[in-house]
Amino acid sequence: MGSVKEEERIVIQDMEALYLGNLATVEFDLRLPREGKYGSKISWTSGDSRFLRDDGTVNRPKYGIGTRTVPLRATFRYGGCSKEKVYNVTILEEENRIRVSRIYPIRLKVDVGKPFYLPAVAVVETAEGEIISHAVDWEPGEEYTMDEPGPIMVKGVLKDTANSGKHRGLGGSRAGSGNDGHNSCRAWLSRCRGGAEGRNRL
Numbered sequence: 579m580g581s582v583k584e585e586e587r588i589v590i591q592d593m594e595a596l597y598l599g600n601l602a603t604v605e606f607d608l609r610l611p612r613e614g615k616y617g618s619k620i621s622w623t624s625g626d627s628r629f630l631r632d633d634g635t636v637n638r639p640k641y642g643i644g645t646r647t648v649p650l651r652a653t654f655r656y657g658g659c660s661k662e663k664v665y666n667v668t669i670l671e672e673e674n675r676i677r678v679s680r681i682y683p684i685r686l687k688v689d690v691g692k693p694f695y696l697p698a699v700a701v702v703e704t705a706e707g708e709i710i711s712h713a714v715d716w717e718p719g720e721e722y723t724m725d726e727p728g729p730i731m732v733k734g735v736l737k738d739t740a741n742s743g744k745h746r747g748l749g750g751s752r753a754g755s756g757n758d759g760h761n762s763c764r765a766w767l768s769r770c771r772g773g774a775e776g777r778n779r780l
């Protein structure tokens with residue numbers, strides 16, 4: 579059995595030598611060693627087993643929950659010496675797997691020349707038949723001014739869906755032009771006294 583100082587030296591060396599990789603953007607299981615390079619025994623305790631288990635298994639948060647930072651405590655032991663070190667593991671949320679089959683019409687009545695805000699979400703139907711609201715990125719931004727009598731079409735895309743990147747089709751134009759797609763969204767604008775029509779078929 580080594581001296582107390584020697585045991586502590588070995589523990590400290592193992593703590594300094596251990597590298598778990600980039601813990602700021604974790605998507606996959608972690609490899610958690612049970613023994614250090616210099617002989618220390620290592621045990622692991624997760625601060626939140628919903629997202630990270632003691633054995634390093636990662637369960638990414640569902641889309642919409644957001645990323646989670648989980649404290650992971652390592653206990654290094656050699657002889658009679660024991661020390662702890664906490665690693666902060668940031669686990670990325672899952673990608674959005676929603677597949678959109680239909681975007682419902684967006685109809686707006688607005689005053690010509692007065693700024694207004696386009697809706698932050700659109701109502702969509704998923705491939706599974708669910709009706710949900712989903713965030714939209716509008717080509718001109720959320721704030722918009724209708725400079726002339728309509729109808730005017732403003733286009734955008736749904737954020738972060740499984741359809742992303744396939745049919746972006748952004749742009750603003752007169753009603754009747756443009757490119758439809760499973761990820762593109764249209765808002766049709768007209769003067770308040772004239773009513774508004776909308777078509778968002780895919």
